[in-house]
Amino acid sequence: MIFLVRFLKFLLSLLIAALVAGLGVAATYGLKWTRELPDYRELDSLTRSMGSETKVYARDNTPLGTLIPKVGDQRISRTLVTLDEISPYMIAALVANEDRRFFEHYGMDPYGLARQFRRLSQGEDVQGGSTLTNQLVKNTLLLEEYQQARTPDRKLKEWMLSVQVERSFTKEEILQNYLNTIYWGDGGPVELYGVASAAQAYFRTTPKNLTLAQAAYLTILVPRARRYEDYAAVRPLIKTLLGRMVEDQWITQAQADAAWKENLQPRGWQVKYDAQGGIVSAKLVDRTAKELKAVTTTRAPHFVAQVEQELVRRFGQDKVYGSGGLRVYTTLNPKVQNAVETASREATGLPFGATLAAVVVDPGTSEVLGMIGQKLQGSAPPADWNNAAQGQRQIGSTIKPILYTTALSTGLTQDHREDDKPVSFPCPVGCKNGRYEPKNFEGATTYREMTIREALDRSLNLVTVRLADRIGVNKLFDKLRAMDIPPNDGTGLAAALGAVETTPVKMAAAYAPFVNGGLYRAPRYIDRVTTARGEVLYDAATDPVRPKRIWTPQVAFQGLDMIRGVVNDLTEVQGGLAGRAKFGEWPVAGKTGTSNGPKDFWFVGTTPVYTGAVWVGKQQGGDMPVNYYSGYVNAPIWRRMMELAHQGMPVRQFSEPPGIYYADAPDPQFLPNVKLAFIERRYWNYDSTIDASAPPPVQYRESRYAQGASDPSTVIIGLDRTTNRMATEFTPPENVVKRRVQISELPAYAPDPKPAPLTDQQPDPAAVKAVRNQGTATPAPKPAPLTQP
Numbered sequence: 001m002i003f004l005v006r007f008l009k010f011l012l013s014l015l016i017a018a019l020v021a022g023l024g025v026a027a028t029y030g031l032k033w034t035r036e037l038p039d040y041r042e043l044d045s046l047t048r049s050m051g052s053e054t055k056v057y058a059r060d061n062t063p064l065g066t067l068i069p070k071v072g073d074q075r076i077s078r079t080l081v082t083l084d085e086i087s088p089y090m091i092a093a094l095v096a097n098e099d100r101r102f103f104e105h106y107g108m109d110p111y112g113l114a115r116q117f118r119r120l121s122q123g124e125d126v127q128g129g130s131t132l133t134n135q136l137v138k139n140t141l142l143l144e145e146y147q148q149a150r151t152p153d154r155k156l157k158e159w160m161l162s163v164q165v166e167r168s169f170t171k172e173e174i175l176q177n178y179l180n181t182i183y184w185g186d187g188g189p190v191e192l193y194g195v196a197s198a199a200q201a202y203f204r205t206t207p208k209n210l211t212l213a214q215a216a217y218l219t220i221l222v223p224r225a226r227r228y229e230d231y232a233a234v235r236p237l238i239k240t241l242l243g244r245m246v247e248d249q250w251i252t253q254a255q256a257d258a259a260w261k262e263n264l265q266p267r268g269w270q271v272k273y274d275a276q277g278g279i280v281s282a283k284l285v286d287r288t289a290k291e292l293k294a295v296t297t298t299r300a301p302h303f304v305a306q307v308e309q310e311l312v313r314r315f316g317q318d319k320v321y322g323s324g325g326l327r328v329y330t331t332l333n334p335k336v337q338n339a340v341e342t343a344s345r346e347a348t349g350l351p352f353g354a355t356l357a358a359v360v361v362d363p364g365t366s367e368v369l370g371m372i373g374q375k376l377q378g379s380a381p382p383a384d385w386n387n388a389a390q391g392q393r394q395i396g397s398t399i400k401p402i403l404y405t406t407a408l409s410t411g412l413t414q415d416h417r418e419d420d421k422p423v424s425f426p427c428p429v430g431c432k433n434g435r436y437e438p439k440n441f442e443g444a445t446t447y448r449e450m451t452i453r454e455a456l457d458r459s460l461n462l463v464t465v466r467l468a469d470r471i472g473v474n475k476l477f478d479k480l481r482a483m484d485i486p487p488n489d490g491t492g493l494a495a496a497l498g499a500v501e502t503t504p505v506k507m508a509a510a511y512a513p514f515v516n517g518g519l520y521r522a523p524r525y526i527d528r529v530t531t532a533r534g535e536v537l538y539d540a541a542t543d544p545v546r547p548k549r550i551w552t553p554q555v556a557f558q559g560l561d562m563i564r565g566v567v568n569d570l571t572e573v574q575g576g577l578a579g580r581a582k583f584g585e586w587p588v589a590g591k592t593g594t595s596n597g598p599k600d601f602w603f604v605g606t607t608p609v610y611t612g613a614v615w616v617g618k619q620q621g622g623d624m625p626v627n628y629y630s631g632y633v634n635a636p637i638w639r640r641m642m643e644l645a646h647q648g649m650p651v652r653q654f655s656e657p658p659g660i661y662y663a664d665a666p667d668p669q670f671l672p673n674v675k676l677a678f679i680e681r682r683y684w685n686y687d688s689t690i691d692a693s694a695p696p697p698v699q700y701r702e703s704r705y706a707q708g709a710s711d712p713s714t715v716i717i718g719l720d721r722t723t724n725r726m727a728t729e730f731t732p733p734e735n736v737v738k739r740r741v742q743i744s745e746l747p748a749y750a751p752d753p754k755p756a757p758l759t760d761q762q763p764d765p766a767a768v769k770a771v772r773n774q775g776t777a778t779p780a781p782k783p784a785p786l787t788q789p
Contacts, residue, residue, distance in 0.1 A: 059329070062334060092245055094132075180195070185290075202266050357615045358372050367525075391615070392502060397592060400497075401511070404559065441461065445462065498593060508604065515560060558660075563591050570671075578590055614635075
């Protein structure tokens with residue numbers, strides 16, 4: 001007996017010790033879990049951020065589209081709605097199916113928990129048991145933890161947070177947040193989250209207009225969205241749910257019967273019913289019918305996609321897709337965009353299997369005004385791939401104006417001569433017999449010496465390669481790198497003929513310096529970005545990017561004069577195919593291009609107002625027919641988009657910098673009635689002395705106002721403090737001051753056009769050439785400083 005009493009005392013002590021130890025362990029883990037729990041008060045802000053929308057606008061504030069947010073790397077379609085924007089049938093069906101005692105429990109349903117413990121004790125699988133509050137916590141506050149490896153304490157954290165959420169939020173708030181965050185399946189480019197996306201994807205309706213039958217169907221998909229694949233299996237589950245809703249007094253039996261007999265047709269399914277609501281046949285005819293777009297775009301989808309990339313690069317995904325979203329005001333000009341799209345739709349005569357890309361930029365700012373990355377067919381949306389900004393294509397002869405202008409920047413002139421005869425260069429790697437031996441297009445050779453002006457007009461490869469060899473191909477490479485067009489490794493002299501890859505939008509930006517005085521700016525898509533509350537995150541007007549000076553204004557104008565000649569010097573009979581780009585009375589300059597194969601057709605050109613590029617080729621690469629020419633295919637497309645973009649605008653001429661004079665072209669039998677542009681000696685300012693800080697011409701600071709924006713009455717200009725006139729290329733930087741003046745007063749600030757007395761007002765071209773031909777393109781000396789008149 002004594003032994004038994006002692007044993008019982010020992011056993012009691014052991015149990016007490018175990019209980020104390022258990023409580024200690026539980027307290028330790030409870031304290032640990034409490035510290036690790038997310039702040040339940042973040043539920044509202046987290047739910048709102050998941051539904052953030054970034055809205056994109058054109059330059060005239062018309063909407064372009066809405067960027068769909070992401071969770072991780074996956075796009076989600078989620079539009080937030082309030083309870084009064086949701087059909088009562090949807091709310092009732094969800095509660096009846098997912099959590100019948102939702103309005104009675106406090107985050108954990110004791111009946112559901114008891115049912116799960118019973119199933120566990122009988123060796124059965126655990127099914128259901130989660131309340132709507134549990135599911136909401138799992139899909140928001142514990143989302144990252146549930147996406148990682150399963151842990152024993154995860155369910156306990158869910159229960160603890162559910163109780164906290166129930167104490168801090170109303171049942172209506174919890175239900176609303178749940179309906180906005182629940183997963184409803186695969187929407188193709190996006191994942192479907194929230195009742196708004198589900199209603200749109202499955203029935204092309206709004207949550208408010210969901211019928212009882214539609215609400216019951218969507219509710220059946222909540223536990224397993226893959227049930228969409230088997231409508232016959234879903235049908236009896238709908239009947240069970242309708243009966244449960246009648247049992248819980250959400251609806252009447254008559255309403256349930258009417259819903260059962262409704263002609264329910266989820267997107268992608270063709271279902272036939274008998275008079276009693278039974279299925280006669282059910283066929284899934286199109287799985288993509290319920291897909292939603294990744295970007296909800298009103299127009300210009302390729303442009304909006306580029307805007308999105310720029311936003312993510314600048315601000316990061318969290319800022320773009322969260323925190324309430326952004327308001328983005330872009331550079332797109334609706335009139336220009338319409339012109340580009342119309343030209344794409346109307347383009348005929350493209351080779352079989354070919355598509356196109358077209359882009360228009362403001363040459364003064366490199367703002368992208370219009371863009372299309374595919375050949376448009378009627379009202380059908382274009383393919384996602386954007387050839388204008390994503391397609392890296394060999395640029396062919398469109399590189400030649402850059403080379404020729406680079407040669408002019410070393411001191412050569414347009415009447416410099418090179419031989420159009422076969423030529424051979426050592427080539428240790430990748431060339432037949434170790435020699436690089438280019439040929440003219442179609443093998444035609446004149447076997448004579450000619451000016452580089454005529455050679456560019458005729459796009460002769462032999463003259464071009466000789467010119468590149470004369471000035472050094474690295475000079476061309478330096479210019480290309482400065483304009484964000486890095487040459488391919490190992491191309492050597494072949495780069496001078498276009499063995500360089502880039503995109504149409506970058507080629508348009510590369511031609512802008514011909515028009516704007518020699519300055520390069522990277523293409524820009526965005527003018528201004530604010531938060532949804534109006535906080536300014538970026539404004540191009542107050543955060544300008546300093547341009548790179550590629551050429552002096554005088555050299556740039558000489559290059560412009562040469563590509564103006566490409567369009568105008570020769571008739572089609574003489575070989576001038578670029579003439580098809582001309583329209584109306586507007587001055588046009590540009591260059592055709594064709595890559596080897598031929599694979600890629602180009603036309604890149606400019607007017608005083610707009611610079612644009614058109615590419616035609618096959619999406620996946622491959623040769624084009626040999627009887628097609630870029631002058632016949634691309635130039636008319638370019639002409640059409642430009643004539644529409646310029647409609648209603650007064651004709652303007654290219655802005656000519658000071659120091660330009662003209663002389664007749666030699667060899668009038670080849671270039672009749674052609675005048676060449678030369679630079680007066682006082683403006684000889686070649687690469688070695690280029691002033692990278694020289695401001696662009698004033699007219700290009702104002703150019704965006706010529707495109708529809710409001711025209712301010714003042715403009716900021718750089719003045720020479722010693723003369724109180726606009727600074728020129730030779731004004732010392734320390735003498736330049738910024739002043740805001742009335743535009744109407746600009747003529748009073750113009751530089752004095754009268755040149756200082758020189759021995760020769762206009763240098764004799766022959767004498768200049770004689771000096772420069774001593775050696776290899778020796779630059780002329782920089783003139784002595786001029787005294788003020």
